[in-house]
Every structure is written in C-alpha cells, then in structure tokens.
Amino acid sequence: MKAAPSPDEIRRRNLAVLLRHVHVSGPLSRAELAERMGLNRSTILALTTDLAAAGLVREELPGQTGKAGRPSLVVRPESDRVYVLALDVGADRLAVARVGLGGAIIDRCEMPRDTGAFDPEEVIAELARMTESMMDAAHKGSVCVGVGLAFCGMVRERDGVVRYGPNIGWVDVPVGALLSERLGVPVAVGNNANLGAIAERERGVGAGVRDLIYLHGEVGIGGGVIMGGELLGGEGGYGGEVGHMIVNPGGRACRCGSRGCLEAEAGELALIAAAGRSDLTGRAAVAAIVDAAARGDADARDALHQVGDWLGYGVANLVNVFNPTMVVFGGVLREIYLAAAAQVRSRLAVDGLLAVRERVRLRTSALADDAPLVGAAELAFAELLTDPLQTLARAQNS
Amino acid sequence: MKAAPSPDEIRRRNLAVLLRHVHVSGPLSRAELAERMGLNRSTILALTTDLAAAGLVREELPGQTGKAGRPSLVVRPESDRVYVLALDVGADRLAVARVGLGGAIIDRCEMPRDTGAFDPEEVIAELARMTESMMDAAHKGSVCVGVGLAFCGMVRERDGVVRYGPNIGWVDVPVGALLSERLGVPVAVGNNANLGAIAERERGVGAGVRDLIYLHGEVGIGGGVIMGGELLGGEGGYGGEVGHMIVNPGGRACRCGSRGCLEAEAGELALIAAAGRSDLTGRAAVAAIVDAAARGDADARDALHQVGDWLGYGVANLVNVFNPTMVVFGGVLREIYLAAAAQVRSRLAVDGLLAVRERVRLRTSALADDAPLVGAAELAFAELLTDPLQTLARAQNS
Known part of the structure; x- marks a missing residue:
C-alpha cells in the first residue's frame, strides 16, 4: 500500500473538489457540499473559508426561494473576478x-473567415x-487563471502541436508554444470535438451521461468519444x-487523401455538392439548403436524404462499435x-444491432457552435480545479 | 473525503493485490513483491503467511539461478490445488x-460441432x-474457485443472458443462470472477443499494452477493445x-440482417465464398484456401486479396477511430x-491517418484459438482475486 496522503495533500484535494462542485453546479449550500463530498460541515466551513479568503468563492444569501424561515447561505464561485480565456x-x-x-x-x-488554408502566423497574430x-x-x-x-x-x-489540420492546411504546427510565447502565459490545446464532447457532458445535453459520442460538423466532421466517463484518447491522444x-469505399475524395470518409459523404461540402449549391459556402449554405428543403425544393430534399443516409451509416457503425448512451x-x-433525422434513424434501425440501438438516444447539441469554446474554457480551468490556491497565486504573480 | 478504509479492508485489498501479482507474473520473491506493491517486507511476510495458511500460495526455493550465495525464497501460486473451470x-x-x-x-x-443453430438445452447438457x-x-x-x-x-x-448470438441462433437465452442451476455453482459469462482481448493483454502478445483491439474470427468476427487499460463496455456492456x-454498404448479406458488415466481407464465410470452396467449412476451409494460395492457386490468392482488402478497411477505420497501440x-x-497482411497493410497505408497509423502495431494472437478460453478463466478468477480468503472459504464449503 502506498503511503497515505499527507494532510496538505488531502486539503489541496478537498479544496479542488469543493471548487469543482460549485464551478459545475453553481451555488450550493454548505449542507449540500457536505453531503456531496462525504465530509462533515465543520470541514466544509474550513475549506470554504480558505477559498473565500483567496477570492475564489463567496458566501451569500440565495435568491428568494419562497420558503419560510432563515435561508442558509450558499457558496458561489467568484465568476466576475476569476476567469479564463477560451479560444x-x-x-x-x-x-x-x-x-x-x-x-x-462573460x-x-x-x-x-473564408475556409481553406490559413497561415499559422496570421492566426497566431x-x-x-x-x-x-x-x-x-x-x-x-x-485574474486570468x-x-x-x-x-x-x-x-x-x-505539447500543443497540431499534427494535422486538413481543413486549415496545417501539418505539425506548434500552435500551443507559439501562442504561449506571444501571450506570455501557458496555452493548453485540445481537439475541438473532444472539447465539445466534454462541454456537452459538463454543461450541455449530455449532463451525467457516462458513454457519449459528440459529432462536430464544420467543414469536416470531428468526433469526441467519452466512455465510462473518460475521454477516449488512445495511444497518442488522437482517438475519436x-x-x-x-x-x-471508393466514394467522394476526402481532404485526408482517402475516399468515402464520413466527413466526405455526410459533411457540409457533401451536402453543398449534392444540392448543387456551390454558389454558397459554409453555414450559410447549410442553412439555405435546409430552408429550401423545408419549402419543398426537391433537389435540397434529395441532397439531405442522401447525406442523412451516409450520416446514418456512420451513426450505426458508432453505435455498434461503442454502445453509447447518447450521440450528440x-x-x-x-x-x-434536424433536417435528416428520419433518414438517420431509419438507417440506424436497419443497421444497428438491436441490443445497442434500442437504448441509444440521438440528440442535438445544447451549446451549438459554442461547444468547442466552452470545452476550451474547461481545459483552461483544469489546473485551477486541481490545485486552486497555488494556481491562483501563480496567476496573480504573473 | 470518504472515511478511510478499515484495517480489515486494507488487509483484504493487499491480499488480493499480492495474489494477483503471482497469478499474473508467476513466482516472485518477497523483495519483488515489496517493491511492486510499495509495502515493506514485514507486511509482505504477514500477507504471504496468511495466503500460504489458506493454501493459495507456497514459498519455495526458485530454480537454479547460477548465482552464488543463498537464494531467496519465492512466493508461488498453488496452481495444482486451486483452479477454475473455463468454458x-x-x-x-x-x-x-x-x-x-x-x-x-491443466x-x-x-x-x-457443425456450424449453425444449436439448441440451448443441448449445449447446456x-x-x-x-x-x-x-x-x-x-x-x-x-478446489474449484x-x-x-x-x-x-x-x-x-x-446476469449472463445471451442477448444475441447469430452464429448459433440464440436470442435472449439466460445461459449463465441455466448452467449455474445445472452445475450448482455461479457461472460468470462474457463475450468471447472481450475475454480474448483480456487474455491477450494479460498473457499474450499485448502484455502491458493499454490501448489494444482484439479481433476474433470464427464464423463471424468479434471484437474486444481495451482503452486506457479498461475494457470498453458502453452503456450496456456491448461495446466492441x-x-x-x-x-x-449494400454488400454481402450478414446474419445480423444488415449488409456489408466487416464479418460478412472479411470473415470465414466471405473467404470460402470468394474462393469457391463451399465443399469445405470452418477452420479446415480457411486452412485449405491459405494453403492453396501459398501453392500459387489463383482463385485462392484472389479470394485472400479481396477479403484482406475489406479487413484492411475495417482495420483502418478502427485505427482512425480508436488510435490503438496494437491490433491483434x-x-x-x-x-x-498472415496470408493477406500485405493487403491489410496497404489499405491501412492509404486510409489510415498518418498520426495514428505511424505508431500502430498489427500482431497475431499469441493464444490462438484459446484466447477466449484463457479470458474465461480470468473471468472465473476475478472473485478470488478481489477477496481471496472469503472466496476460497466459500468454495471449500460449497
């Protein structure tokens, strides 16, 4: 058995856990914190006092509850005072x-920006x-933490190196280091769909779900997979x-060099090509096609049907391979x-194995385009939520 | 913070950890155990004494080492005395x-048996x-534990219910309960490929690998996925x-009701059909086709080429989705x-993303057809390796 943690380590960990509770759930009473953490109230009081003295939380009366009697104080995160930057x-x-x-x-x-290659130096600047x-x-x-x-x-x-960003034309760009140098503070970097998965699980439609797949459509399709509550990383962290x-196989050419990838068949570009709307690009094109289909335009409907079918193949494969509780x-x-749900669902009904498809829920993102940004904020808060007082002190002195 | 574990709980856990070390690694000296477990030697001595008194381990001189000086005793599992049944x-x-x-x-x-439907009662009997x-x-x-x-x-x-076994014709068969009743002891049931993955990771080619995918070919193709050291279960345990x-898509009909599944395109039946060898079945057919290809038979080579290509698509997808260290x-x-490796590898080279394919190792099983059986033994040992003394006492009294 390893040596028991020292009192200092226990305190640091408890401060971190308490701060994470109010960060994720919002204001909580000391009684709620005591129950969630399995600690007695005097320990909670001591922890709260330390965090309040540092300026990370404050205690205050809750909003009107309509209940009689003296309301108990709630512990609230210092949201105006302590922040991160999410990019x-x-x-x-x-x-x-x-x-x-x-x-x-805040x-x-x-x-x-127009899609296509984008010079790293310009992006950093x-x-x-x-x-x-x-x-x-x-x-x-x-204070920025x-x-x-x-x-x-x-x-x-x-180390925050972009290995491969086909939709922006980057290969092996150390974006984390370049931006850290420019800003003078460390920058943590993550894949946008992985961070989107975390965001939807922490603050979106997947709250409390332990087995979730998040699919993020932009030009391409990114994926973030959370299994058993943990982000699937794989050997090098590229899982998902x-x-x-x-x-x-043998289908539409993909920017990765292969053919028939899910993003080549079911992404934005495939939809635009299928609908013959190369006059438009990006989100505007998708919106226009969805709108036209809703008004009865046959080409737009066919295009959504076709893309929805490929998306359905992708979802069926993911459901069979992962047995997730939710796909977002x-x-x-x-x-x-939303425009092709019937197609996706009917493909899943044909190609998903009964034992896995009978339980899976298909949902749309609650955070919409902001899921990666919200996830980037969670990444930025990670250090504070591991060691609150040290991290804050370091941020204040930098 | 949750209450600290009681001395009894700590002892039980340490007994379990020590027993697992010698179960997985074989005979170990007390010094090695002390180092692996982060405990001092007197604690190891006390644990070893308890396990030896129960008849789970014994201490003895190691084989000749050729080193001078008095050899230290090694702790060895009582392999002849304590066993499980693996089915x-x-x-x-x-x-x-x-x-x-x-x-x-032992x-x-x-x-x-011939492939095809098989009555559950006959199997149980x-x-x-x-x-x-x-x-x-x-x-x-x-003693059987x-x-x-x-x-x-x-x-x-x-609860050991088979939800779906297309290659044997079972749907919702409570095989665990039926067999338990017949044998008078609890029977733990797992998917054969999941157990094969565990076996290859514990005792096969994947020793020490944290991110591993095991593919098991029989009539169909089963998969077991270990990510971050844990078996991927998903919502209902059907992951993988x-x-x-x-x-x-739209390819060969699969027994699951869909078309173009990996097992329909790259399994044994696909190979037999492609080679036009329906005169043979099962392993014998695969062996005959591989043998014919090695002797230069064009049909057999074409069949292996075709099946290897689909297997390559499957492997490329798994590598892109999971970023595993090893595929077995x-x-x-x-x-x-072995007969179609060039085809699998060339498909992976075309369709695998560089950052994930550059590191993955493709390997053949060290345990061959026995991987599921060895995994079933590990499943059967699980209870003993969680609480050695209680489990043994229960087994002895039953």
Missing part, C-alpha cells in the same frame, strides 16, 4: 471568449490581438477521429441532423 | 478447460457433462461489436491476416 480555431472562424469561474461566458468576440483586447477590457482586480484553445484537427495534447471512418450532433451537423 | 461456446466448437491459479491450462477437452467429468478427474483436495464462460455473441454480463461495422488478429483471422 477556438474553427475551419471557418476564430473565436475568443472570456469565461468566468462557474462557466458563464464576453466574446468572433471573426468569420489575430488570436493574440483578440485575446489581448479582451484582457484589457476585463476589470482591474480580476488559464488559456485554452480548441483546434479543428488532430492535436498532440501534451470518427470523421475519417470510411463509410463508402453539434456544429452544422445540428442543422443537418 | 467456451464458439460457433464451431465447445471447449472446457481446468486452469490453475497462475493461469496454466486439462482440456474440446468438441467440434453437453457443457455440464464435460465440466463434471473434468471436475471428477481433478485430484482430491483441489469459479466458473467462467466465453460466448460467441452479445452477452449482458450482469466491430464485426458489425459496415465497411461495404485471433481465431481464424490469425491465418487470414
């Missing part, structure tokens, strides 16, 4: 948000400009790249799924 | 083995007969059914892979 490099936009402890977006700024102006706007006395970046491609998380599961459609796949 | 219901055979603590097969008995005669043959004073069954289909593990990932080919897929 999202998508295939068709850059976004930066300031997100308070507790998870609410402030955001977004820059659409643009993100740094957006980030710095947002930090300048933050009120004095507030982390920076997280969601990227639309394969990321080596341990379901967009490059081949559903149609995010980004533009949200709109595509 | 395998495959698509084309029944097998029963007596497996000693430490994992060695005794085995196998009954080939046959397994009971094989099991009972094997228990009769065990020497007096030995568990029974585990590997089944070639989807199993609800918590990779044989029903569709690789060829077991059962008849072992022979198919």
Whole structure:
C-alpha cells in the first residue's frame, strides 16, 4: 500500500473538489457540499473559508426561494473576478471568449473567415490581438487563471502541436508554444470535438451521461468519444477521429487523401455538392439548403436524404462499435441532423444491432457552435480545479 | 473525503493485490513483491503467511539461478490445488478447460460441432457433462474457485443472458443462470472477443499494452477493445461489436440482417465464398484456401486479396477511430491476416491517418484459438482475486 496522503495533500484535494462542485453546479449550500463530498460541515466551513479568503468563492444569501424561515447561505464561485480565456480555431472562424469561474461566458468576440488554408502566423497574430483586447477590457482586480484553445484537427495534447489540420492546411504546427510565447502565459490545446464532447457532458445535453459520442460538423466532421466517463484518447491522444471512418469505399475524395470518409459523404461540402449549391459556402449554405428543403425544393430534399443516409451509416457503425448512451450532433451537423433525422434513424434501425440501438438516444447539441469554446474554457480551468490556491497565486504573480 | 478504509479492508485489498501479482507474473520473491506493491517486507511476510495458511500460495526455493550465495525464497501460486473451470461456446466448437491459479491450462477437452443453430438445452447438457467429468478427474483436495464462460455473441454480463448470438441462433437465452442451476455453482459469462482481448493483454502478445483491439474470427468476427487499460463496455456492456461495422454498404448479406458488415466481407464465410470452396467449412476451409494460395492457386490468392482488402478497411477505420497501440488478429483471422497482411497493410497505408497509423502495431494472437478460453478463466478468477480468503472459504464449503 502506498503511503497515505499527507494532510496538505488531502486539503489541496478537498479544496479542488469543493471548487469543482460549485464551478459545475453553481451555488450550493454548505449542507449540500457536505453531503456531496462525504465530509462533515465543520470541514466544509474550513475549506470554504480558505477559498473565500483567496477570492475564489463567496458566501451569500440565495435568491428568494419562497420558503419560510432563515435561508442558509450558499457558496458561489467568484465568476466576475476569476476567469479564463477560451479560444477556438474553427475551419471557418476564430473565436475568443472570456469565461468566468462557474462557466458563464462573460464576453466574446468572433471573426468569420473564408475556409481553406490559413497561415499559422496570421492566426497566431489575430488570436493574440483578440485575446489581448479582451484582457484589457476585463476589470482591474480580476485574474486570468488559464488559456485554452480548441483546434479543428488532430492535436498532440501534451505539447500543443497540431499534427494535422486538413481543413486549415496545417501539418505539425506548434500552435500551443507559439501562442504561449506571444501571450506570455501557458496555452493548453485540445481537439475541438473532444472539447465539445466534454462541454456537452459538463454543461450541455449530455449532463451525467457516462458513454457519449459528440459529432462536430464544420467543414469536416470531428468526433469526441467519452466512455465510462473518460475521454477516449488512445495511444497518442488522437482517438475519436470518427470523421475519417470510411463509410463508402471508393466514394467522394476526402481532404485526408482517402475516399468515402464520413466527413466526405455526410459533411457540409457533401451536402453543398449534392444540392448543387456551390454558389454558397459554409453555414450559410447549410442553412439555405435546409430552408429550401423545408419549402419543398426537391433537389435540397434529395441532397439531405442522401447525406442523412451516409450520416446514418456512420451513426450505426458508432453505435455498434461503442454502445453509447447518447450521440450528440453539434456544429452544422445540428442543422443537418434536424433536417435528416428520419433518414438517420431509419438507417440506424436497419443497421444497428438491436441490443445497442434500442437504448441509444440521438440528440442535438445544447451549446451549438459554442461547444468547442466552452470545452476550451474547461481545459483552461483544469489546473485551477486541481490545485486552486497555488494556481491562483501563480496567476496573480504573473 | 470518504472515511478511510478499515484495517480489515486494507488487509483484504493487499491480499488480493499480492495474489494477483503471482497469478499474473508467476513466482516472485518477497523483495519483488515489496517493491511492486510499495509495502515493506514485514507486511509482505504477514500477507504471504496468511495466503500460504489458506493454501493459495507456497514459498519455495526458485530454480537454479547460477548465482552464488543463498537464494531467496519465492512466493508461488498453488496452481495444482486451486483452479477454475473455463468454458467456451464458439460457433464451431465447445471447449472446457481446468486452469490453475497462475493461469496454466491443466486439462482440456474440446468438441467440434457443425456450424449453425444449436439448441440451448443441448449445449447446456453437453457443457455440464464435460465440466463434471473434468471436475471428477481433478485430484482430491483441489478446489474449484469459479466458473467462467466465453460466448460467441452479445452477452449482458450482469446476469449472463445471451442477448444475441447469430452464429448459433440464440436470442435472449439466460445461459449463465441455466448452467449455474445445472452445475450448482455461479457461472460468470462474457463475450468471447472481450475475454480474448483480456487474455491477450494479460498473457499474450499485448502484455502491458493499454490501448489494444482484439479481433476474433470464427464464423463471424468479434471484437474486444481495451482503452486506457479498461475494457470498453458502453452503456450496456456491448461495446466492441466491430464485426458489425459496415465497411461495404449494400454488400454481402450478414446474419445480423444488415449488409456489408466487416464479418460478412472479411470473415470465414466471405473467404470460402470468394474462393469457391463451399465443399469445405470452418477452420479446415480457411486452412485449405491459405494453403492453396501459398501453392500459387489463383482463385485462392484472389479470394485472400479481396477479403484482406475489406479487413484492411475495417482495420483502418478502427485505427482512425480508436488510435490503438496494437491490433491483434485471433481465431481464424490469425491465418487470414498472415496470408493477406500485405493487403491489410496497404489499405491501412492509404486510409489510415498518418498520426495514428505511424505508431500502430498489427500482431497475431499469441493464444490462438484459446484466447477466449484463457479470458474465461480470468473471468472465473476475478472473485478470488478481489477477496481471496472469503472466496476460497466459500468454495471449500460449497
């Protein structure tokens, strides 16, 4: 048996757990915290006092409850004072948000861009400009405790190197290091769909679900897989790249060099091509096609039917292989799924194994396009939620 | 913080951990055990004494090492005295083995059968007969501490119900309960490929690998996926059914009712059909086709080429989706892979994403057809390896 943890380690861990509870669930009474954590109230009081002294939480009266009697105080995260910066490099936009402890977006700024290759230096410069102006706007006395970046491609998380971003034309770009150097603070980088999966599980439609697959449609289709409550990483952390599961051998050429990948057959570009709407691009094109189909346009309906069928093959495969509780459609796949749900479901009914398809729920993202951004904020908060006092002290001194 | 475990709980856990070490690794000195477990030698001595008194381990001199000086004693599992029964219901055979603590097969008995539907009552009766005669043959004073069954289909593990076994014609058969009643002892049931994955990771080619996919070919193709060291279960424990990932939409009819599943395109039946060898069945057919191809038979080579290509699509998809360290080919897929490796690898080179395919290792099973049986033994040992003394006492009194 390993040596028991020291009192200091136990305290640090309990501070972290308490802070995570109020970060994820919002204001909680000391009694609720005591029950959730299996600790007595005097220990909760001591922990709360420490976190309040540091400026991470405060205790206050809850909103009117309508109940008689003296209301008990609730412990609330210092959402205005303690924040992170969440960045999202998508295939068709850059976004930066300031997100308070507790998870609410305080402030955001977004820059659409044309899809296609994008010079890393330009991206870094643009993100740094957006980030710095947002930090300048933050009120004095507030403190930034982390920076997280969601990227639309394969990321080596341990050092923030983009291994492969086909929709933006990057190979082996150390975006984490480049941005850290520019901003003067560490930047954690994750795959956008992985972070979207975490966001939907923590703050979206998948709350409490232990086995969830999140599919994020942008230009391509990214996937984030949470199994048994843990993000599926695989050997190098690239697990969950379901967009490059081949559903149609010899089918449409994919940017990865292969053919018939799920993203080539069921992504935005496939829909635009099938509908013959190359006059439009991106989200606007998807919206226009969905709209036309709703008005009865036969080409648009056929296109959605076709894309929905391939999406259904992909979903059936994922359901058979993973036996998830829930599949969540995010980004533009949200709109595509809503317009082609019958097709997806009928494909699943034919090709899904009974024991797994009978229980799975198909849902649309609650956070829509912001799922990766919200997940990037969670990534940025990770250090604070592991060691609250040290992380805060380091942030205040930097 | 939850209350600290009681001294009794700590002791039980340490007994279990020590026993697992010698079960998996074989004889170990007290010094090695002390180092592995992070305990001091006097605690190891106390634990070893308890396990030896119960008859689960014994201490003895190791084999000649050639080193000078007095050799230290090693702790060795009582492999002859403590055993489990491992049962395998495959698509084309029944097998029963007596497996000693430490994992060695002491005794085995196998009954080939024609593929196709098989009455559950007949299977139960046959397994009971094989099991009972094997228990009769065990020497007096030995004790059976568990029974585990590997089944070639989807199993609800918590109650041992076969939800779906297309290759044997079973739907919702409570095989665990039926066999338990017949034998008078509890029977744990698992999917054969999941158990094969565990066996290859514990005692086969995947020792120490945390992210491994095991593919088991019989009539169909089963899959067992271990990610981050844990078996992928999913919502109902049916995760890993990779044989029903569709690789060829609209392709060959599969017994599951769908078309173009990996097992329909790359399994034994597909190979036999492609080679035009319906005069043969099962393993014998695969062996004959592989042999013919090696002798230059064009039809056999074409058939292996075609099946290898579909297998390659399946492997590429799994590699992209899971980012495994290793993919292991077991059962008849072992022979198919060996004969079609070039095709599988070239498909992976085209369709696998660089960052994931550059690191993955493709390997054949070390345990061959016995992987599910060895995994069933591990399942049967699970209770003993969680609470050694109680489990042994219960087994001795039953």
